[in-house]
Amino acid sequence: MRSRADSPSWSGWRVPAPPAANAGIPAWVRQLVLLMDGAFRIPGTEIRVGLDPILGLLLPGAGDVLGAVPSFLIIALATRRGVPAVVVLRMLVNIALDSFIGAIPLLGDVFDATFRSNQMNLALLERHAGLPRTPRWTDYLVVGVAIALGVSLVLVPILLVALLAKLVFTS
Secondary structure, three states: OOOHHHOOOOOOOOOOOOOHHHOOOOHHHHHHHHHHHHOEEOOOOOOEEOHHHHHHHHOOOHHHHHHHHHHHHHHHHHHHOOOOHHHHHHHHHHHHHHHHHHOOOOHHHHHHHHOOHHHHHHHHHHHHOOOOOOOOHHHHHHHHHHHHHHHHHHHHHHHHHHHHHHHHHOO
16 A cells, blocks of 8 residues: 555645656656655645745745755756756746745745745656757747846846936936
8 A cells, every 4th residue: 555655646736747758757856846845734724835935934035045956956957858948947937936036034935835846847847858849939938038027127226226316416
C-alpha cells in the first residue's frame, strides 16, 4: 500500500506526469517542486503550502531570496535539456515575480502560497525539454511584458526626477 507521501497527488495538486520524451527529468526535480510549493497542508483546510511561503514569512526579505535559490536548479536543468531561451526567460520571470512580490510583508506571503512558480516551471520544463518544439506565443508575450515592465521601472523614476528638476529649476 502506498503512503500519502508516495502518491504523486498527495499535495493537493497533481505533479505533472512525465511525457515519454521527458522521462529523463530526474525525480529530485519533482521532489524539489513538491517541497517548495506544496509539501504541507494547513490544518483544518485543504490548502497546501511549501517551504517557499514559510521561509518568506519567517525571514522577511531573506526568505524570499532563499526560496528562489532552489528554483535556479530547475533553470539550470532547463538550459542543459535544450529548453528554448524564451521559455527559460519565462521561467526566470516566474521566479522574479515570486521573489519580488513575495518580499512584500504579509501580502507577499499570501501571494507566495498561491503563486507556485516552481510548479509552473516544472510544467514548462516538461513541455519543452529535449523536444524540437517552438515556443508558444504566450512565452513571447510574458517575456515581452516583463521586459517592458523592467524598462519602465527604470525609466519612469528617471523621467519623474527630470520633470521635477525642470519644475524646480525653471521657476
